[in-house]
Amino acid sequence: MSSFQTQRDLFDLPEGITYLDGNSLGPLPKSAVDRARTTMAEEWGPMLITGWNKARWMDLPARLGDRIGRLIGAPAGSTVVGDTLSIKVYQAVASAVEMRPGRKIVLSDNGNFPSDLYIADGLLKSLKQGHELKVVDPEAVAENITEDVAAVMLTHVDYRTGRVHDMKAITDKAHAAGAIMIWDLAHSAGALPVDLTGCNADIAVGCTYKYLNGGPGAPGFIHVRPDLIDQVRPALSGWLGHQAPFAFDLDYRPGEGISRMRVGTPPVIQMTVLDAALDAFDGVEMTDIRARSIELSEQFISEVEDGCKDVVLASPRDPQARGSQVSFRFHEGYAAMQALIARGIIGDFRAPDIMRFGFCPLYNTADDVRHAAAVLCEIIATGEWDRPEFKQRKAVT
Ligand SMILES: *Cc1c(COP(=O)(O)O)cnc(C)c1O
Numbered sequence: 001m002s003s004f005q006t007q008r009d010l011f012d013l014p015e016g017i018t019y020l021d022g023n024s025l026g027p028l029p030k031s032a033v034d035r036a037r038t039t040m041a042e043e044w045g046p047m048l049i050t051g052w053n054k055a056r057w058m059d060l061p062a063r064l065g066d067r068i069g070r071l072i073g074a075p076a077g078s079t080v081v082g083d084t085l086s087i088k089v090y091q092a093v094a095s096a097v098e099m100r101p102g103r104k105i106v107l108s109d110n111g112n113f114p115s116d117l118y119i120a121d122g123l124l125k126s127l128k129q130g131h132e133l134k135v136v137d138p139e140a141v142a143e144n145i146t147e148d149v150a151a152v153m154l155t156h157v158d159y160r161t162g163r164v165h166d167m168k169a170i171t172d173k174a175h176a177a178g179a180i181m182i183w184d185l186a187h188s189a190g191a192l193p194v195d196l197t198g199c200n201a202d203i204a205v206g207c208t209y210k211y212l213n214g215g216p217g218a219p220g221f222i223h224v225r226p227d228l229i230d231q232v233r234p235a236l237s238g239w240l241g242h243q244a245p246f247a248f249d250l251d252y253r254p255g256e257g258i259s260r261m262r263v264g265t266p267p268v269i270q271m272t273v274l275d276a277a278l279d280a281f282d283g284v285e286m287t288d289i290r291a292r293s294i295e296l297s298e299q300f301i302s303e304v305e306d307g308c309k310d311v312v313l314a315s316p317r318d319p320q321a322r323g324s325q326v327s328f329r330f331h332e333g334y335a336a337m338q339a340l341i342a343r344g345i346i347g348d349f350r351a352p353d354i355m356r357f358g359f360c361p362l363y364n365t366a367d368d369v370r371h372a373a374a375v376l377c378e379i380i381a382t383g384e385w386d387r388p389e390f391k392q393r394k395a396v397t
Contacts, residue, residue: 004292008363010280018345018368023187023325023358026213035276039269060271061262065221067278068212071286072185072204073195074223080258081208082266085186085220087236088205089119091261092222094235096151096180096203097131103150104131109138111158116184120153138163145173151180157187157323160350162315164323168199175200186210191293191324193286202228211324211360214274222261229257238263280362292361294319297326299369300357304328307377314354325358330380334397338390339379345372349397
C-alpha cells in the first residue's frame with residue numbers, strides 16, 4: 001500500500017455519492033466557496049476597479065501558471081493561465097506552424113479529443129497555405145513523423161481509454177525530424193507526474209477543471225519552453241499579451257516571455273477559485289498521487305473482472321500505460337452508466353460504448369472503488385440497466 005493520505009476532507013462531496021468523474025469535472029474544494037465569496041465581497045465589492053492593483057488580479061494568470069508548472073515539470077515563468085483549452089490549442093498550433101515555414105503537415109492521432117482536431121483543422125483551413133491535418137492511429141504516430149511535419153500535436157492521455165503516449169520518446173522523434181512537439185495535458189495535469197523539462201517538450205496546453213478541480217469553465221493553460229518563447233508570435237495577439245498593455249499603442253509588440261500568450265481580461269472569480277483549488281496539491285508529490293491512483297485502478301479492474309464477465313476492459317492492462325482512469329466497454333454502456341448514476345455512483349459515458357471511471361486519490365478511497373465495482377456488477381448481472389428511463393440520452397453525457 002502506498003502511504004498516500006486522502007485529502008477528502010478538503011472537498012465538499014455530497015453524502016451518498018461515489019464520485020468517479022473527476023477526470024471530467026473535479027468536485028468542489030470547500031475552500032473555493034470562501035475564496036469566491038472573498039473575491040466578490042471583499043475585493044470586487046469595496047475595491048471596484050482598483051482591485052486590479054490592490055488585490056493583484058492582474059497577476060493571477062502568471063501566478064497560477066507557476067503553481068500548475070510545478071505539477072507538470074515546467075520551470076517558473078513558462079506557463080500562463082487563461083481562456084479555454086480550445087483557444088490555447090489554437091495558439092499552440094498557430095505558433096508551431098509559423099515556426100516551421102515550408103512544412104505543411106500537422107500530425108495528430110484519432111485518440112485525440114475532437115476539439116483539438118477541429119481547432120487545428122479550422123486554423124489550417126483559414127491559413128490557406130496548403131497545410132493538412134493528418135490524423136493516424138495512436139500506434140502509428142511515430143512512423144508518421146517525417147521531415148514534412150511542422151508540428152506533432154497529441155493528447156498525452158487518451159480521454160476514452162486512458163492510454164498514455166510515451167512523451168519522451170515521441171518528443172525525441174519529433175525533434176529528430178525537426179518538428180515542433182505540442183502536448184495536451186488535459187487528462188494528465190494533477191493526475192500523474194509530467195516532466196515537460198525532462199522530455200524537452202516545445203509547447204504544452206491543458207485544462208484546469210478536470211483533475212485540478214478549478215470548477216466548471218475554469219480556464220486553460222499554456223506552456224512554452226523558455227528558450228523558444230522569443231520566437232513565438234502569438235496568433236491571438238490580444239492587448240494583455242502586449243509588452244505594455246496600458247500604453248495603448250496602435251501596434252502590437254509581444255510581451256516578455258510567456259506573458260505574450262495571454263489574450264484578454266482574465267476571469268478573476270474563476271481564477272481565484274482555481275487558486276484555492278490548487279491548495280489541495282500543496283505538499284503533495286505527483287509520484288505519490290500516481291502510486292495511489294494505480295492501486296485504486298488496479299483494484300477496480302480486478303473487482304469488476306472478478307464479478308462481471310460481460311464488460312470488456314478498454315484501457316491498457318499495464319498500469320504504467322494508463323492514465324488515472326479505467327474504461328470498460330459494454331454494449332449498453334450508456335444505459336448502464338445511467339443506472340449507476342441512479343444508484344449514486346457517478347462516472348460517465350463516451351460514445352460508442354465506453355463507461356469511464358476516473359480515480360482521484362485526493363478524494364477517492366478503496367471503499368469507493370469496492371462499492372462502485374460491486375454495484376456495477378450487480379446492475380449488469382440483474383439487467384437493472386434495461387429500463388426505458390436509462391436509455392433516454394441527455395444533452396451532456
Ligand atoms: C477537456 C478537453 C478539452 C476541452 O476544451 P475546452 O476548451 O475547455 O472546452 C479539449 N481538449 C482535450 C484533450 C480535453 O480533454
